[in-house]
């Protein structure tokens with residue numbers, strides 16, 4: 058899961074810095090304002106004084122919590138669409154295994170079984186029929 062973090066650039070600095078880009082002179086700058094001030098203080102460009110400024114996205118991070126790891130695979134599956142899985146389950150299986158290995162996450166028995174079955178060419182329908190219902 059990719060999270061666009063609408064959070065300060067330097068949270069460790071005490072007062073967060075928010076990055077802006079000026080719509081008028083196109084210079085970027087950062088403002089040090091507190092959470093409480095944010096949204097109440099008009100940001101103005103220090104270069105030309107214009108208040109037409111656009112907040113820049115601070116940074117993009119990939120969430121590393123265990124729950125969201127599984128979410129990454131789910132998102133990936135959504136992106137590829139279920140019909141793609143059915144067209145080429147072996148490829149999806151390899152991709153999921155590779156992601157799992159790269160992340161170093163222990164995905165659990167069921168995940169490994171799903172990957173294994175995909176790699177052997179089973180479709181999502183096969184998987185649904187075979188996997189036990191969650192209790």
Ligand SMILES: [Zn+2]
Nearest residue numbers: 079082102105
């Ligand atoms: Zn400006």
